[in-house]
Amino acid sequence: LSWWRLRAGEAPAKPDSPAPDKIESVAPDDEQQFMRRELARALKARAFEVHYQPIVAAAGGRINGVEALLRWTHPERGAISPATFIPVAEQMGVMDELGEFVLNRALEDAKAWPDIYVSVNLSPLQVRDRKIVDVVRSALASSGVAPSRLVLEITEGVLIDNPQEMLKRIEELRALGVRIALDDFGSGYSSLGYLQRFAFDKLKIDRSFVSALGRSPNAAVIIQAIVALGRALDVTIVVEGVETEEQRVLLRLAGCDEMQGFLFARPAPAATVARLIAPSAAA
Numbered sequence: 502l503s504w505w506r507l508r509a510g511e512a513p514a515k516p517d518s519p520a521p522d523k524i525e526s527v528a529p530d531d532e533q534q535f536m537r538r539e540l541a542r543a544l545k546a547r548a549f550e551v552h553y554q555p556i557v558a559a560a561g562g563r564i565n566g567v568e569a570l571l572r573w574t575h576p577e578r579g580a581i582s583p584a585t586f587i588p589v590a591e592q593m594g595v596m597d598e599l600g601e602f603v604l605n606r607a608l609e610d611a612k613a614w615p616d617i618y619v620s621v622n623l624s625p626l627q628v629r630d631r632k633i634v635d636v637v638r639s640a641l642a643s644s645g646v647a648p649s650r651l652v653l654e655i656t657e658g659v660l661i662d663n664p665q666e667m668l669k670r671i672e673e674l675r676a677l678g679v680r681i682a683l684d685d686f687g688s689g690y691s692s693l694g695y696l697q698r699f700a701f702d703k704l705k706i707d708r709s710f711v712s713a714l715g716r717s718p719n720a721a722v723i724i725q726a727i728v729a730l731g732r733a734l735d736v737t738i739v740v741e742g743v744e745t746e747e748q749r750v751l752l753r754l755a756g757c758d759e760m761q762g763f764l765f766a767r768p769a770p771a772a773t774v775a776r777l778i779a780p781s782a783a784a
């Protein structure tokens with residue numbers, strides 16, 4: 502797929518840089534305190550950014566949409582993974598504030614991109630809070646972005662505790678005209694009952710299945726089964742974490758609709774996305 506990167510003016514994907522947030526010498530309690538203090542500071546200073554990773558059509562490779570991913574660069578530690586700081590933000594009770602920031606920023610940025618959708622992650626805490634429906638409604642209104650261009654990603658964990666209430670919430674969100682994706686599908690509880698009860702528009706197959714392709718013979722079979730399920734339920738199947746050409750070919754053969762991964766593009770600032778989509782918009 503080197504043509505893809507050449508056209509995008511991007512360098513080939515570099516190997517993962519070492520995670521700067523893993524400092525073994527700090528005791529967990531001190532580390533917790535440090536994170537809380539620094540997160541509070543970063544919130545005040547508005548030190549967060551949103552990056553975007555393209556999601557491409559399995560057939561043809563056109564960019565259909567992007568996923569918004571929260572980024573925090575600490576002045577001394579450098580980039581800290583959202584997987585590390587989001588749980589802390591949740592404990593601190595500031596995830597709704599951060600989540601609202603991501604949603605508003607993503608919709609603002611989306612104005613500059615014709616056609617493509619923007620997919621925003623919602624933390625379980627945000628989905629459990631009834632006010633999320635108003636938050637999404639007013640973010641859509643103030644940006645003027647068509648609701649059909651917004652996808653909200655939720656994880657299975659949110660459905661467990663109070664499925665009845667979540668069912669209602671998801672229906673209210675879909676009534677705004679947005680689409681709902683079930684993120685990290687297969688990584689957690691994965692009850693098939695959820696698929697029956699909740700009307701999802703997209704399933705995002707967890708990266709762990711993709712990385713197991715070629716190593717475990719079961720991985721391909723499971724992916725095929727999920728794709729068949731998706732077809733029957735009329736949901737779009739997205740695969741995350743596509744890193745190699747071999748994986749891309751296998752996943753395309755399996756019938757996945759959309760793909761996301763370092764093979765196509767890494768998460769990048771909005772300006773980079775604008776350059777990436779310009780050629781496909783013209784095509």
Ligand code: C2E
Nearest residue numbers: 570571583584603622623624742743744761762763764768
């Ligand atoms: P996610 O929603 O499943 O997002 C996909 C993650 O996979 C991103 O990690 C992305 O950089 C990474 N990824 C994409 N392609 C590849 C690949 O080919 N190989 C590998 N190894 N990784 C790939 P990131 O940005 O570190 O985010 C991690 C998680 O943090 C996200 O997983 C999501 O659960 C959470 N997150 C990120 N931004 C937000 C946000 O704004 N709100 C909420 N609630 N959660 C967020």
Ligand code: MG
Nearest residue numbers: 568622654684
């Ligand atoms: Mg996601």
Ligand code: MG
Nearest residue numbers: 684685705741
């Ligand atoms: Mg995911």
